[in-house]
Amino acid sequence: MSPIRFSPSSLKAGRWYEYPVRFALGGAATVFTGLISSRYGASVGGLFLALPAIFCASATLIEKHEIRRKREAGFDGRRRGEEAAALDAAGAALGALGMLAFAMVFSVVVTRSAAGAFIGASLAWLLVSVAAWCVRRKSRSVHRRQIPDKISGHVVSRGR
Amino acid sequence: MTEYVVRFLVGGIVVSAFATLGDILSPKSFAGLFGAAPSVALATLGITVYRHGADYAAQQSWAMTAGAIALAVYSVFVCQLLIRTRLRAAPASLLSLVVWLIVAFGLLTLVGGQT
Numbered sequence: 001m002s003p004i005r006f007s008p009s010s011l012k013a014g015r016w017y018e019y020p021v022r023f024a025l026g027g028a029a030t031v032f033t034g035l036i037s038s039r040y041g042a043s044v045g046g047l048f049l050a051l052p053a054i055f056c057a058s059a060t061l062i063e064k065h066e067i068r069r070k071r072e073a074g075f076d077g078r079r080r081g082e083e084a085a086a087l088d089a090a091g092a093a094l095g096a097l098g099m100l101a102f103a104m105v106f107s108v109v110v111t112r113s114a115a116g117a118f119i120g121a122s123l124a125w126l127l128v129s130v131a132a133w134c135v136r137r138k139s140r141s142v143h144r145r146q147i148p149d150k151i152s153g154h155v156v157s158r159g160r
Numbered sequence: 161m162t163e164y165v166v167r168f169l170v171g172g173i174v175v176s177a178f179a180t181l182g183d184i185l186s187p188k189s190f191a192g193l194f195g196a197a198p199s200v201a202l203a204t205l206g207i208t209v210y211r212h213g214a215d216y217a218a219q220q221s222w223a224m225t226a227g228a229i230a231l232a233v234y235s236v237f238v239c240q241l242l243i244r245t246r247l248r249a250a251p252a253s254l255l256s257l258v259v260w261l262i263v264a265f266g267l268l269t270l271v272g273g274q275t
Contacts, residue, residue: 026175027168046223091192
């Protein structure tokens with residue numbers, strides 16, 4: 001069974017005002033990048049295409065949702081919220097590898113074909129991100145299963 | 161002025177689409193991939209190709225590679241900060257922007273970025 005799941009019910013965890021806030025943040029980040037490019041040139045502007053402005057907002061929202069869910073169940077939820085945000089950050093680190101692939105493919109292909117650059121770079125992002133996530137998941141599950149038993153010297157299996 | 165209105169609208173739509181996709185996917189580490197999706201880049205580079213041409217967009221996306229490496233370092237730093245300290249997500253992610261700036265501009269300086 002695939003470990004990746006769609007759960008549209010997660011959308012109910014959010015408040016209505018979070019959507020316009022995200023829209024405004026995304027728009028503002030794009031305008032900001034344009035302003036930086038026109039003021040300081042293509043290279044400095046290019047750096048800001050990978051600015052984690054959106055990440056800050058999404059990690060904060062994930063933490064808030066987790067805390068709210070735990071509080072509704074009668075727990076404090078603060079530590080759980082921090083852990084959920086940390087997991088999101090770990091995923092973002094892998095996504096950054098995909099973004100690196102996106103930038104490299106785009107810079108090579110765009111001078112030949114603009115449409116080809118967008119399609120190729122997007123595919124590169126998706127492939128590299130998902131592959132990195134799968135490799136990390138696999139290596140973590142192998143690591144969990146092979147915990148050497150210091151007493152007996154045997155390798156013990158642990159359930160997931 | 162019109163260019164910036166278009167930038168705002170396109171950026172808002174693309175970022176919201178990726179963020180919503182991240183919301184409905186689980187597990188959380190997989191959804192986190194969408195926190196580093198090139199949403200702002202897709203919106204910006206589309207307008208850049210149209211307004212300034214392919215060469216300018218190529219230069220911009222080449223510099224973006226330094227930003228992406230800085231993003232990877234930033235994400236690991238935020239993750240460690242959240243696990244090892246009692247900092248909340250907002251201050252941890254905002255304070256770590258200093259790390260992103262240092263790594264991004266450091267790499268750009270190393271490779272001799274042109275403006």
